[in-house]
Amino acid sequence: MPSARCSMLDRAENQTGSPPADRDTAPGLVKFRGGGFTPKAGGASGWIALALVIGFWQLAGSAGWVNPLFLPAPSAIAVAIYKLAVSGALWHHLSVSIMRIGAGWILGTIAGIIVGFAIGLSSLARGVGITFISALFPIPKIALLPLLILWLGIGEQPKIATIALGVFFSTAISVYSGVDAVPRNLIRMAQSFNVPFHAIVRRVIWPGALPSILSGFRITASVALLLVVSAEMIGAEFGIGAFVLQAGNLMQTDQLLAGVVILSLFGLAVGRLINLLETRLLHWR
Amino acid sequence: MDLIADHISHRFGALAVLDDVSFTVRAGEVVAIVGPSGCGKSTLLSILGGLLQPSGGRAEWRGAPPPGSLNPLTFVFQDFALLPWCTVEENVEFPLLHTGLDLAERRAVIDDALRRTSLSDFRGSYPKQLSGGMRQRVGIARALAVRPAILLMDEPLSALDSQTRELLMEDFVRLLGGGAMGAVYVTHNLEEAVRLADRIVVLSRRPGKVREVVAIPLTRGERGDINARGKLLALQNELWALIREEAIDAEREVQHA
Numbered sequence: 001m002p003s004a005r006c007s008m009l010d011r012a013e014n015q016t017g018s019p020p021a022d023r024d025t026a027p028g029l030v031k032f033r034g035g036g037f038t039p040k041a042g043g044a045s046g047w048i049a050l051a052l053v054i055g056f057w058q059l060a061g062s063a064g065w066v067n068p069l070f071l072p073a074p075s076a077i078a079v080a081i082y083k084l085a086v087s088g089a090l091w092h093h094l095s096v097s098i099m100r101i102g103a104g105w106i107l108g109t110i111a112g113i114i115v116g117f118a119i120g121l122s123s124l125a126r127g128v129g130i131t132f133i134s135a136l137f138p139i140p141k142i143a144l145l146p147l148l149i150l151w152l153g154i155g156e157q158p159k160i161a162t163i164a165l166g167v168f169f170s171t172a173i174s175v176y177s178g179v180d181a182v183p184r185n186l187i188r189m190a191q192s193f194n195v196p197f198h199a200i201v202r203r204v205i206w207p208g209a210l211p212s213i214l215s216g217f218r219i220t221a222s223v224a225l226l227l228v229v230s231a232e233m234i235g236a237e238f239g240i241g242a243f244v245l246q247a248g249n250l251m252q253t254d255q256l257l258a259g260v261v262i263l264s265l266f267g268l269a270v271g272r273l274i275n276l277l278e279t280r281l282l283h284w285r
Numbered sequence: 286m287d288l289i290a291d292h293i294s295h296r297f298g299a300l301a302v303l304d305d306v307s308f309t310v311r312a313g314e315v316v317a318i319v320g321p322s323g324c325g326k327s328t329l330l331s332i333l334g335g336l337l338q339p340s341g342g343r344a345e346w347r348g349a350p351p352p353g354s355l356n357p358l359t360f361v362f363q364d365f366a367l368l369p370w371c372t373v374e375e376n377v378e379f380p381l382l383h384t385g386l387d388l389a390e391r392r393a394v395i396d397d398a399l400r401r402t403s404l405s406d407f408r409g410s411y412p413k414q415l416s417g418g419m420r421q422r423v424g425i426a427r428a429l430a431v432r433p434a435i436l437l438m439d440e441p442l443s444a445l446d447s448q449t450r451e452l453l454m455e456d457f458v459r460l461l462g463g464g465a466m467g468a469v470y471v472t473h474n475l476e477e478a479v480r481l482a483d484r485i486v487v488l489s490r491r492p493g494k495v496r497e498v499v500a501i502p503l504t505r506g507e508r509g510d511i512n513a514r515g516k517l518l519a520l521q522n523e524l525w526a527l528i529r530e531e532a533i534d535a536e537r538e539v540q541h542a
Contacts, residue, residue: 188336189366193356193380193431203379207370284370284411 072254080258089243094262096238097228100156104163105224112168112220113213116175120209121201126176133172141166142230149235159231166227167220174216178209211285214278221270229263240266286348286357286434287311288333288469294341294492295328301492302328305342308486308495310435312348313464315505317478318471320488320496321528321535326471327439329493333469334358334437350434351465355384359433363440365420367412367427373399374408377427384431398430402456418449425456436461436468442477450477457481458505475521475528480508485524490531490538497527 054074060066061073068076084090118125119133141162148158182205190200232241240259247255288310295303302325310316318326331337333344335358350357360366367376377398381391399405402422412420421441428436441457442450454477461468461481472478478485482501489496501520507513 185362185364185366186368189360189362190379192334192336192358192360195380195383199383203382204368207368284413 069251069253072257076254077257077261080252080254081261084255084258090262093238093240093243093259094266096236097232097240097266100159100163100231100239101224101228103156104160104228105167105220107160108164108167108224109171109217109220111164112171112216113175115168116172117179117201117205119172119176120179120205129172129176133169137169137173141169141227142234145231145234154235159228159236162231163224163227166223170220170223171213171216174212174219175209178212178216179205181212182208211282214274214282217277218271218274221274222267225263225267225270286346286350286467288358288435288467289345289347290329290333290342291345292342293329293332293339293344295325295332295337296340303332303339304492304494306488306493306495307342308498310467310469312434313467314484315461315468315470315482317482317485318469318488319473319475319478319485319524319528320493321490321532322473323491323535323538324488324531325491325493326488329488330360330437330439330469330471334360336360346434351432354432354434355386356380356431357434359428359431359436361421361424361428361436361438361441363443365412365417365424365444367420367423369412372409372411373404373415373423373426376412376423377430380427380431394430398426401429401460402426416449417445418453421445421449421453422456425453425460429460433466436466438468438470440472441470443473454480458509462505475524476517478524479517479520481505487524487527490535499524 057071058074061068061071061076072080081090115125115129119129120126144165145158145162148161152158152161186204186208187200190204195203228239229241229244232239233245236242240263244256244259244263247253247259290306290308293303293306294301306325306329308316318329320326328337332339335344346357368379371379374395377395378391381394386394395408396405399408402425404419404422404426407415407419412423415423421444424441442453445453457468458481460466468481470478470481479501484501485499486495487497487499488494499520501508503513503516508517
């Protein structure tokens, strides 16, 4: 015996009297249509693709399809990296760059966090700070290097200051955005328990803003890397940027690309470090 | 300790939300506030709890809070307001950290609050690992930990499913049954109001004014009795009759806004 629901549906179909227009409206199995839009990373596909590209590149170099002066084979780049490492030049250039990045990033980050929190918590600081940040953030910081050299002299200071400036603005923006994103109900909750201001900042606002601050670190690490290479190309004897520029001037493309590979590995290592920080500090998400 | 709403009015810019609202919550009494949407119930609760400065009038308490009370007026929030980076135990400990209690005292208070809310087995869990009902229990445990004189509850059950609501309502009846702790209970749900409150303040549509104060002529113990169901239903209908026309108007106003 058909159910009441079925009878009603049957009757409705009979009333309209129109047969199904195509296969999609014909009775039968319900067609699955919920797939896609959930891309997943991982698996071996990425490494396989990378190996294929490097393999093809090596083949093109070995077979003489491309001039090694313009594009040396991966094996030649590996040999160049090995020689650089053995001679000690790799560590010398890398350590100078790391020192500049580290000093600039730490200075810019500390200043950015202080200013970002001030903007996030104080109306006066917000009024003044956002105006200045909006005006100065779009300036490519490398354009200020000549001015910084005039102010600070030739040496490490202008390079570190350029990196610090680049890091400062992105950090300040990510910090005050993070503070703004802390749910107000959590702050009201803390206030309703008479929790003092400093404790609200430390126990509610800081951890609430941390996801945005760590995202900012990811951006500022890239900015610092970009600026150190640019600054070293403009005025430095040592450092990965200076090394890449010198290799280019001498048409030593294997060395040039060795420098580029080292920069890439350095960027990857920093990214991994930030991933670790996120896993450790944001485990509650 | 009595809590007094003394001629409270409030405006958000040009919008008048509350108009000359006065009533008293006596020690150990549960007062529900009901009214049409947008009549200022939550605003009134924020003013009573000191989270919002009223445009006119004032909120004040009279009499001494119970001995050992660390926060006489304590909120239980609709959205739980739990710190997602803290465990259940840390959330309950949060308001105690700046009260001068030492670690052993805090531990004792936390253990007691978790036991009273049946959360002892979940003390190491994070909020994201808990159901909505359990999260609200954490909110209640946190409130109990500071030994309040009056709980300020802003629709504490509205974000929960009906079964969880029922279970938590039983908890509220039990917790407020002793008369040691009073409450102001803001709700849309008239059934919750008649089940829990000693008196119900009915607000008019915006700007909210006290339209009527309805006393419930049964103790909370009596309300669990099957014979009391008819009386409670009649009260609920009486309240709905008071609110219905204005609720429809308020709904229309929202649609036209």
